[in-house]
Amino acid sequence: MKSVITTMTINAPSDKVWGVIAKANGLEKWFSAIEKCELDGPAGPGAKRVCTTFQGNVLEETILAVDNDAMVFQYSIDRQDMLPTKDVLGTIHVTRLSDSETNVTWLANYNLLDQSMEQVVSSALDQLYQGGIKGIEDLINN
Structure with a gap:
């Protein structure tokens, strides 16, 4: 199993950062790669999300923990056709640093379908997660 860990400190209160992430939908407002995101059911364990x-490209996900x-x-990606990965488990940790600073760590564990793509996949996920974290900061501050 491979892992990518992206950690960034952003200028936004942790409760607001957590509020954006915990609602589980609306990714199109802060994750630039996503055009549409729909949640089937409440934002809790077992809910299905389609982005x-x-x-x-379509990502079918299951919310595992809020x-x-x-x-x-935490969520699993049950089906996607963008990267040569399977068994993707994503986890986002939000940590309060001060009233206006928050640390966000986005971790992905996954298996590769094509081992020669390890660097490409790792880099792509890191860039996506950096963009997502920055997008949360921009959403809150604008």
Whole structure:
């Protein structure tokens, strides 16, 4: 199993950052790769989420955990056709640093379908997660 860990400190209160992540939908407002995101059911464990990219790719996900006390959000990607990966488990940790600064760590564990693509996949996920974290900051501050 491979892993990518992206950590960034952003200028936004942790409760607002967590609020954006924990609601589980509306990714199109802060994740630039996503055109549309729909949630089937409440934003809790077992909920299904379907996100569509601007290129028409579809990600089908299951929400596994929404821990409001620890500010940890976890999901699995059940189906996608963008990267040569399977068994993708994503976890987002939100940590309060101060009233206006928050640390966000986005971790992905996955298996590769094509081992020669390890660097490409790792780099692509890191760039996507950096963009997503920055997008949360921009959404909150604009």
